[in-house]
Amino acid sequence: MLTRQGPTYRVGMTDEQTQRQHDGHAHGHGHGHGHGHGHSHGGGADGTGELSDLLDLDGAVLHDYWHAALDLVTATARGVAEPHDGPDLVVDLGAGTGTGALGLARRWPDADVVALDVEAEPLARISRKATDAGLPGRVRTVVADLDTGWPAELSPVDVTFASMSVHHLADPSRSLRQLRAQTREGGVVALAEFDEPLRFLPDDLGVGEPGFETRVMEVMGRAHEESVPAIGSPWARLLTEAGWTVLVQEDLRIDDRAPRHPLAGRYARAWYERLSEGVGDRLSADDRATLAALLDDDGPHALLTRGDLHLHGVRTVTVARA
Numbered sequence: 001m002l003t004r005q006g007p008t009y010r011v012g013m014t015d016e017q018t019q020r021q022h023d024g025h026a027h028g029h030g031h032g033h034g035h036g037h038g039h040s041h042g043g044g045a046d047g048t049g050e051l052s053d054l055l056d057l058d059g060a061v062l063h064d065y066w067h068a069a070l071d072l073v074t075a076t077a078r079g080v081a082e083p084h085d086g087p088d089l090v091v092d093l094g095a096g097t098g099t100g101a102l103g104l105a106r107r108w109p110d111a112d113v114v115a116l117d118v119e120a121e122p123l124a125r126i127s128r129k130a131t132d133a134g135l136p137g138r139v140r141t142v143v144a145d146l147d148t149g150w151p152a153e154l155s156p157v158d159v160t161f162a163s164m165s166v167h168h169l170a171d172p173s174r175s176l177r178q179l180r181a182q183t184r185e186g187g188v189v190a191l192a193e194f195d196e197p198l199r200f201l202p203d204d205l206g207v208g209e210p211g212f213e214t215r216v217m218e219v220m221g222r223a224h225e226e227s228v229p230a231i232g233s234p235w236a237r238l239l240t241e242a243g244w245t246v247l248v249q250e251d252l253r254i255d256d257r258a259p260r261h262p263l264a265g266r267y268a269r270a271w272y273e274r275l276s277e278g279v280g281d282r283l284s285a286d287d288r289a290t291l292a293a294l295l296d297d298d299g300p301h302a303l304l305t306r307g308d309l310h311l312h313g314v315r316t317v318t319v320a321r322a
Helices: 015-024 048-061 063-080 099-107 126-132 172-182 212-227 235-241 264-282 285-295
Strands: 002-010 089-093 112-117 139-143 157-163 183-199 245-257 310-321
Touching: 048 063, 048 099, 048 264, 063 099, 063 157, 063 183, 063 245, 063 310, 089 099, 099 112, 099 126, 099 139, 099 157, 126 139, 157 172, 172 183, 172 235, 183 212, 183 235, 212 264, 212 285, 235 245, 235 310, 264 285, 264 310
Parallel strands: 089 112, 089 157, 112 139, 157 183
Antiparallel strands: 002 245, 183 310, 245 310
């Protein structure tokens, strides 16, 4: 189930509301995964193939969230566009395996849709996925590292969508200023970021000490403070400082208790396997044993076959106009 908490930020709010959103909508550091700048949220594990699998599972299992996020982006962009004036160039920044890019291609059938990522391996899946989705040739891919600047051939941009990617950039504020300079007047950017960690597990797993997932999130949060310090940035404020006008900021709450999606167990397992590779050595001995039990596909506590999964968390979408 997905519920919408908001919109929490709209043009025309009072000064007090604006200040609260600019200064108080900080995001938690204990989140788990996303797609984007070619980095893992599991704490540093390499292996882009495993990350690509995780991104595909995220798109499949969190189907309702993705639809809501992309619908919000397209509705907001259409609301500020000239009548009957669709976008010419749409960029999915940090596209991963293309869940966002393919969704945008469906919503804007006449646009040039570009999936941009620093890693070639995830992008290689997009052409096949586009064909399977009945969208052959609709999405082109570009490999680029935005820490070295915006690709000259991608200008002017009408719509940019960035899901869990901007916080991976070395200097997000600088990159948002560069993107503003490459965006057509009246064009929009949409940032989707975590508001709180996506979680999977009950407090008592039947193995190990209760509270395992909370302790794991705390360990991940400390790792992210070291390696990805931009996680939790006040994105509305950074966009404003970079020259954008924030139009809407909306919390999309994911709350799927006992998920029925057949890939939910695989999604949880892939997430925790990435975590094991990234920060497993930072866990206590007891929590490492619990993690091993969860990843033991033949054991009684295996993530693949648990009936008590509960996927819940918040992702926040912030849309701004050039």
